[in-house]
Amino acid sequence: MKREYFSARKKGSLLLAFITLSALTFTGCEAQEEEQPITGNAVVITEEGKLISYMVDAFDKDYYDAEELAAMAMQEASAFSAEHDLAEGDEMVIQGAEVWPDSGQVALIMEFANAESYAAYYDVDAFYGTVNEAMGAGWSLSGKLIDTKKETALSDEKLDKYGEKMIFILGHEVDIRMPGKIIAQCEDAGLKYIMMK
Helix, strand or coil, rough: HHHHHHHHHHHHHHHHHHHHHHHHHCCCCCCCCCCCCCCCEEEEEECCEEEEEEEEEECCCCCCCHHHHHHHHHHHHHHHHCCCCCCCCHHEEEEEEEEECCCCEEEEEEECCCCCHHHHHHCCEEEEEEHHHHCCCCCCCCCEEEEECCCCECCCHHHHHHCCEEEEECCCCCCCCCCCCEEEEEEEEEEEEEECC
16 A cells, blocks of 8 residues: 555656656746737837837828828938938838737837937937947946846946947837846936846
8 A cells, every 4th residue: 555655656746747847848947028019119129239110109090091101101211311321231121000900009110220320310319239339439337227136336347347248228218129138227317228138
């Protein structure tokens, strides 16, 4: 009787271990945060450093036309590229207008080759590059960035250590999506600073 009990218990433990191992294999050891959908004005930074802008507005009239909106935006993009003498690789690209019927909104989706063309189009401050590049370009980071784990300001020594980390600086109010884990950030004088791992 004892032997059968221990044998059944051993089988149960092995089954539980197998299920746990399977769950960890398919989900990973850490639970990943689910990406929230974009529901308003946003900018998404890609791994390559492109900026994809979502300009969201009401789209609740029968006579509105998404294709017309996209066509108007494409004309504006061409005029902007010509006016600013942007090289073909730096041009702003209109990806289209996406209608979100559930919310009665439309999103005009535009792709910018870099933070400079994004800044020029929206007439705002914007920078994307390494911490060293930001400081070399005159951005003051000393004592501003707050470590997201420790909730303390990064020292100048720590900034030097993080010199090759990527940082995004933006001067207008939009939802910002970064391609990596955020390790430090802050808001100062109307600017958002976000550093990635």
